[in-house]
Amino acid sequence: MAPGFPIAQPGMCIGLLGGSFDPAHEGHVHVSRIAKRRFRLDRVWWLVSPGNPLKSRGPAPLAERIRTARRMLRDPDIVVTDLEARLDMRLTVDTVAALRALYPGVRFVWLMGSDNLVQFDRWDRWQDIARMVPIGVLARPGTRIAARHSRAARIMQPWRLPPSQAGTLALRTPPAWVLINLPMSAQSSTAIRAARQNLIEKEGAG
Numbered sequence: 001m002a003p004g005f006p007i008a009q010p011g012m013c014i015g016l017l018g019g020s021f022d023p024a025h026e027g028h029v030h031v032s033r034i035a036k037r038r039f040r041l042d043r044v045w046w047l048v049s050p051g052n053p054l055k056s057r058g059p060a061p062l063a064e065r066i067r068t069a070r071r072m073l074r075d076p077d078i079v080v081t082d083l084e085a086r087l088d089m090r091l092t093v094d095t096v097a098a099l100r101a102l103y104p105g106v107r108f109v110w111l112m113g114s115d116n117l118v119q120f121d122r123w124d125r126w127q128d129i130a131r132m133v134p135i136g137v138l139a140r141p142g143t144r145i146a147a148r149h150s151r152a153a154r155i156m157q158p159w160r161l162p163p164s165q166a167g168t169l170a171l172r173t174p175p176a177w178v179l180i181n182l183p184m185s186a187q188s189s190t191a192i193r194a195a196r197q198n199l200i201e202k203e204g205a206g
Protein backbone atom coordinates (compact mmCIF):
# COMPACT_ATOMS: atom_id res chain seq x y z
CA MET A 1 0.00 0.00 0.00
CA ALA A 2 1.31 3.48 -0.89
CA PRO A 3 2.45 5.73 1.99
CA GLY A 4 -0.44 7.56 3.63
CA PHE A 5 -2.91 4.76 2.89
CA PRO A 6 -3.88 2.86 6.05
CA ILE A 7 -3.23 -0.86 6.15
CA ALA A 8 -6.16 -3.29 6.15
CA GLN A 9 -6.14 -7.05 5.71
CA PRO A 10 -8.69 -8.93 3.58
CA GLY A 11 -11.62 -10.02 5.74
CA MET A 12 -11.45 -6.98 8.00
CA CYS A 13 -14.64 -4.98 8.56
CA ILE A 14 -14.02 -1.25 8.34
CA GLY A 15 -16.50 1.55 8.94
CA LEU A 16 -16.07 4.72 6.88
CA LEU A 17 -17.19 7.90 8.62
CA GLY A 18 -17.02 10.66 6.02
CA GLY A 19 -17.27 14.22 7.16
CA SER A 20 -16.02 17.76 7.13
CA PHE A 21 -14.78 17.44 10.75
CA ASP A 22 -14.73 21.24 10.94
CA PRO A 23 -13.84 20.73 13.72
CA ALA A 24 -13.94 17.13 14.99
CA HIS A 25 -15.80 16.74 18.30
CA GLU A 26 -16.75 14.16 20.93
CA GLY A 27 -19.90 13.30 18.95
CA HIS A 28 -17.70 11.87 16.19
CA VAL A 29 -15.76 9.79 18.73
CA HIS A 30 -18.97 8.63 20.39
CA VAL A 31 -20.66 7.43 17.18
CA SER A 32 -17.45 5.78 15.98
CA ARG A 33 -17.16 3.76 19.19
CA ILE A 34 -20.80 2.73 19.12
CA ALA A 35 -20.63 1.85 15.41
CA LYS A 36 -17.55 -0.28 16.04
CA ARG A 37 -19.30 -2.23 18.77
CA ARG A 38 -22.80 -2.53 17.33
CA PHE A 39 -21.73 -3.29 13.72
CA ARG A 40 -18.82 -5.49 14.88
CA LEU A 41 -16.20 -3.49 13.00
CA ASP A 42 -12.45 -3.96 13.32
CA ARG A 43 -11.74 -0.29 12.63
CA VAL A 44 -13.41 2.99 11.83
CA TRP A 45 -11.69 5.28 9.35
CA TRP A 46 -12.56 8.95 9.43
CA LEU A 47 -12.52 10.28 5.89
CA VAL A 48 -11.82 13.95 6.41
CA SER A 49 -13.36 15.49 3.31
CA PRO A 50 -11.53 18.06 1.16
CA GLY A 51 -15.00 19.72 0.94
CA ASN A 52 -18.62 18.51 1.04
CA PRO A 53 -20.02 18.66 -2.52
CA LEU A 54 -23.34 20.05 -1.15
CA LYS A 55 -21.89 22.78 1.08
CA SER A 56 -21.08 26.16 -0.48
CA ARG A 57 -19.02 27.36 2.51
CA GLY A 58 -15.46 25.97 2.30
CA PRO A 59 -14.19 24.32 5.50
CA ALA A 60 -10.98 25.16 7.43
CA PRO A 61 -7.77 23.91 5.76
CA LEU A 62 -7.56 20.12 5.59
CA ALA A 63 -4.27 19.86 7.51
CA GLU A 64 -5.74 21.82 10.42
CA ARG A 65 -8.89 19.64 10.52
CA ILE A 66 -6.78 16.47 10.43
CA ARG A 67 -4.54 17.72 13.23
CA THR A 68 -7.48 18.55 15.50
CA ALA A 69 -9.13 15.21 14.74
CA ARG A 70 -5.97 13.24 15.59
CA ARG A 71 -5.56 15.14 18.86
CA MET A 72 -9.04 14.00 19.96
CA LEU A 73 -8.45 10.31 19.57
CA ARG A 74 -7.04 7.78 22.03
CA ASP A 75 -8.45 4.65 20.39
CA PRO A 76 -6.00 3.11 17.88
CA ASP A 77 -8.91 1.46 16.03
CA ILE A 78 -10.27 4.85 14.98
CA VAL A 79 -8.03 6.18 12.24
CA VAL A 80 -8.02 9.71 10.82
CA THR A 81 -7.35 9.74 7.08
CA ASP A 82 -6.98 12.22 4.24
CA LEU A 83 -7.80 9.49 1.72
CA GLU A 84 -10.20 11.62 -0.32
CA ALA A 85 -7.54 14.29 -0.84
CA ARG A 86 -4.98 11.61 -1.74
CA LEU A 87 -7.42 10.05 -4.19
CA ASP A 88 -8.44 13.51 -5.43
CA MET A 89 -12.11 12.64 -4.85
CA ARG A 90 -15.01 14.44 -3.20
CA LEU A 91 -18.00 12.38 -4.19
CA THR A 92 -18.72 9.49 -1.86
CA VAL A 93 -19.68 7.22 -4.74
CA ASP A 94 -16.18 7.68 -6.24
CA THR A 95 -14.41 7.26 -2.90
CA VAL A 96 -16.25 4.05 -2.04
CA ALA A 97 -15.60 2.57 -5.49
CA ALA A 98 -11.90 3.48 -5.26
CA LEU A 99 -11.49 2.01 -1.76
CA ARG A 100 -13.20 -1.22 -2.79
CA ALA A 101 -10.77 -1.54 -5.69
CA LEU A 102 -7.73 -0.61 -3.57
CA TYR A 103 -8.58 -2.97 -0.70
CA PRO A 104 -9.93 -6.21 -2.21
CA GLY A 105 -11.51 -8.49 0.39
CA VAL A 106 -12.01 -5.71 2.95
CA ARG A 107 -15.64 -5.26 4.01
CA PHE A 108 -16.45 -1.58 4.11
CA VAL A 109 -19.52 -0.13 5.80
CA TRP A 110 -20.60 3.48 5.18
CA LEU A 111 -21.45 5.24 8.44
CA MET A 112 -23.52 8.38 8.85
CA GLY A 113 -25.60 10.30 11.33
CA SER A 114 -29.35 10.33 10.78
CA ASP A 115 -29.14 14.00 9.62
CA ASN A 116 -27.31 12.76 6.55
CA LEU A 117 -29.90 10.09 5.74
CA VAL A 118 -32.49 12.89 5.52
CA GLN A 119 -30.70 14.34 2.51
CA PHE A 120 -28.98 11.20 1.23
CA ASP A 121 -31.19 11.22 -1.88
CA ARG A 122 -29.43 14.45 -2.97
CA TRP A 123 -26.00 12.82 -3.02
CA ASP A 124 -24.51 12.01 -6.39
CA ARG A 125 -25.57 8.50 -7.53
CA TRP A 126 -26.68 7.67 -3.99
CA GLN A 127 -28.36 4.45 -5.02
CA ASP A 128 -25.04 3.23 -6.41
CA ILE A 129 -23.47 3.87 -2.99
CA ALA A 130 -26.20 1.73 -1.41
CA ARG A 131 -25.51 -1.01 -3.96
CA MET A 132 -21.78 -1.00 -3.15
CA VAL A 133 -21.63 -0.93 0.66
CA PRO A 134 -23.88 -1.69 3.63
CA ILE A 135 -24.88 1.50 5.44
CA GLY A 136 -25.04 2.04 9.20
CA VAL A 137 -27.05 5.06 10.30
CA LEU A 138 -26.63 6.44 13.84
CA ALA A 139 -29.43 8.40 15.45
CA ARG A 140 -28.70 12.09 15.97
CA PRO A 141 -30.86 14.46 18.01
CA GLY A 142 -33.70 16.03 16.05
CA THR A 143 -33.34 13.97 12.88
CA ARG A 144 -34.14 10.38 13.86
CA ILE A 145 -37.81 10.53 12.87
CA ALA A 146 -37.16 12.60 9.74
CA ALA A 147 -34.50 10.07 8.70
CA ARG A 148 -36.88 7.17 9.17
CA HIS A 149 -39.43 8.85 6.89
CA SER A 150 -36.94 10.29 4.40
CA ARG A 151 -37.22 9.63 0.68
CA ALA A 152 -33.99 7.58 0.73
CA ALA A 153 -35.30 5.46 3.63
CA ARG A 154 -38.59 4.83 1.83
CA ILE A 155 -36.83 3.76 -1.37
CA MET A 156 -34.38 1.56 0.54
CA GLN A 157 -37.08 0.09 2.82
CA PRO A 158 -36.85 -3.47 1.33
CA TRP A 159 -33.21 -3.70 2.39
CA ARG A 160 -33.57 -2.31 5.90
CA LEU A 161 -32.43 -4.57 8.74
CA PRO A 162 -33.99 -4.53 12.19
CA PRO A 163 -31.59 -3.08 14.80
CA SER A 164 -31.33 -6.56 16.36
CA GLN A 165 -29.44 -7.59 13.18
CA ALA A 166 -26.97 -4.68 13.33
CA GLY A 167 -24.14 -7.05 14.22
CA THR A 168 -24.47 -8.77 10.82
CA LEU A 169 -24.44 -5.55 8.76
CA ALA A 170 -20.80 -5.71 7.64
CA LEU A 171 -21.20 -9.28 6.39
CA ARG A 172 -24.32 -8.56 4.33
CA THR A 173 -24.34 -8.27 0.56
CA PRO A 174 -25.52 -4.73 -0.20
CA PRO A 175 -27.98 -3.15 -0.39
CA ALA A 176 -28.41 -3.50 3.36
CA TRP A 177 -28.83 -0.78 5.96
CA VAL A 178 -29.84 -0.23 9.52
CA LEU A 179 -30.74 2.76 11.67
CA ILE A 180 -29.72 2.29 15.28
CA ASN A 181 -30.67 4.14 18.40
CA LEU A 182 -27.97 5.03 20.89
CA PRO A 183 -27.45 7.40 23.76
CA MET A 184 -27.51 10.46 21.52
CA SER A 185 -24.87 13.17 21.48
CA ALA A 186 -25.92 16.76 20.76
CA GLN A 187 -22.37 17.76 19.77
CA SER A 188 -22.02 19.46 16.39
CA SER A 189 -19.33 21.31 14.46
CA THR A 190 -21.82 24.07 13.63
CA ALA A 191 -22.39 24.71 17.35
CA ILE A 192 -18.63 24.80 18.03
CA ARG A 193 -18.04 27.25 15.17
CA ALA A 194 -20.92 29.46 16.37
CA ALA A 195 -19.56 29.50 19.95
CA ARG A 196 -16.09 30.47 18.68
CA GLN A 197 -17.54 33.26 16.54
CA ASN A 198 -19.48 34.54 19.53
CA LEU A 199 -16.32 34.66 21.59
CA ILE A 200 -14.44 36.55 18.86
CA GLU A 201 -17.28 39.09 18.60
CA LYS A 202 -17.44 39.54 22.38
CA GLU A 203 -13.66 40.05 22.59
CA GLY A 204 -13.88 42.51 19.69
CA ALA A 205 -16.60 44.50 21.48
CA GLY A 206 -14.84 44.39 24.88
Ligand SMILES: Nc1ncnc2c1ncn2[C@@H]1O[C@H](COP(=O)(O)OP(=O)(O)OP(=O)(O)O)[C@@H](O)[C@H]1O
Nearest residue numbers: 018019020021027112113116140185187188189190
Ligand atom coordinates in the same frame (compact mmCIF):
# COMPACT_ATOMS: atom_id res chain seq x y z
N1 LIG B 1 -23.46 14.05 17.47
C1 LIG B 1 -23.56 13.23 16.42
N2 LIG B 1 -24.42 12.16 16.44
C2 LIG B 1 -24.53 11.35 15.35
N3 LIG B 1 -23.83 11.52 14.19
C3 LIG B 1 -22.98 12.55 14.13
C4 LIG B 1 -22.80 13.46 15.23
N4 LIG B 1 -21.88 14.39 14.87
C5 LIG B 1 -21.53 14.09 13.61
N5 LIG B 1 -22.18 13.00 13.15
C6 LIG B 1 -22.06 12.36 11.84
O1 LIG B 1 -20.67 12.30 11.53
C7 LIG B 1 -20.47 12.53 10.13
C8 LIG B 1 -19.53 13.70 9.95
O2 LIG B 1 -20.11 14.83 10.58
P1 LIG B 1 -19.59 16.33 10.31
O3 LIG B 1 -18.12 16.32 10.19
O4 LIG B 1 -20.40 16.96 9.25
O5 LIG B 1 -19.95 17.01 11.71
P2 LIG B 1 -21.21 17.88 12.04
O6 LIG B 1 -21.20 18.12 13.50
O7 LIG B 1 -22.43 17.26 11.42
O8 LIG B 1 -20.84 19.21 11.26
P3 LIG B 1 -21.78 20.42 10.78
O9 LIG B 1 -22.49 20.89 12.00
O10 LIG B 1 -20.77 21.40 10.22
O11 LIG B 1 -22.69 19.84 9.71
C9 LIG B 1 -21.86 12.80 9.54
O12 LIG B 1 -22.36 11.59 9.01
C10 LIG B 1 -22.68 13.22 10.74
O13 LIG B 1 -24.06 12.90 10.57
Ligand SMILES: O=C(O)c1ccc[n+]([C@@H]2O[C@H](COP(=O)([O-])O)[C@@H](O)[C@H]2O)c1
Nearest residue numbers: 018019020049052053054091092123124
Ligand atom coordinates in the same frame (compact mmCIF):
# COMPACT_ATOMS: atom_id res chain seq x y z
O1 LIG C 1 -21.17 12.43 -2.74
C1 LIG C 1 -22.01 13.31 -2.50
O2 LIG C 1 -22.76 13.78 -3.37
C2 LIG C 1 -22.08 13.85 -1.10
C3 LIG C 1 -22.95 14.89 -0.76
C4 LIG C 1 -22.98 15.33 0.56
C5 LIG C 1 -22.14 14.77 1.51
N1 LIG C 1 -21.32 13.78 1.13
C6 LIG C 1 -20.42 13.18 2.11
O3 LIG C 1 -21.06 13.03 3.35
C7 LIG C 1 -20.13 13.09 4.41
C8 LIG C 1 -20.66 14.03 5.47
O4 LIG C 1 -20.47 15.35 5.05
P1 LIG C 1 -20.54 16.55 6.08
O5 LIG C 1 -20.01 17.74 5.36
O6 LIG C 1 -21.97 16.63 6.46
O7 LIG C 1 -19.66 16.17 7.19
C9 LIG C 1 -18.81 13.51 3.76
O8 LIG C 1 -18.02 12.36 3.57
C10 LIG C 1 -19.24 14.09 2.42
O9 LIG C 1 -18.28 13.97 1.40
C11 LIG C 1 -21.27 13.31 -0.12
